[in-house]
Amino acid sequence: xxxxxxxxxxNNLTEKNLRDAFEIGKYVADEGYTVLTGGLNVGIQNExxxxxxESNGLTIKLCHLMNQISFQNMFIPIITNMRK
Numbered sequence: 001x002x003x004x005x006x007x008x009x010x011n012n013l014t015e016k017n018l019r020d021a022f023e024i025g026k027y028v029a030d031e032g033y034t035v036l037t038g039g040l041n042v043g044i045q046n047e048x049x050x051x052x053x054e055s056n057g058l059t060i061k062l063c064h065l066m067n068q069i070s071f072q073n074m075f076i077p078i079i080t081n082m083r084k
Contacts, residue, residue, distance in 0.1 A: 008037060011044075025052040029051070
């Protein structure tokens, strides 16, 4: 059974923060974990998923509305239909 690591964070970051998030995603996937993030295609969440996918890792993205989720770099989407 694969373990899941949830990684969430802000959208407005420095380039270094984004590079670090990408590397964290790669590392987590290389270690055999599934990455769980929010569904938007920006910030830490997006970079972590891109890094994990580069290492052929499994990723799960949560989003509360279908029209707010980006399917780029994603493997499993979960739509909650919950609003803010």
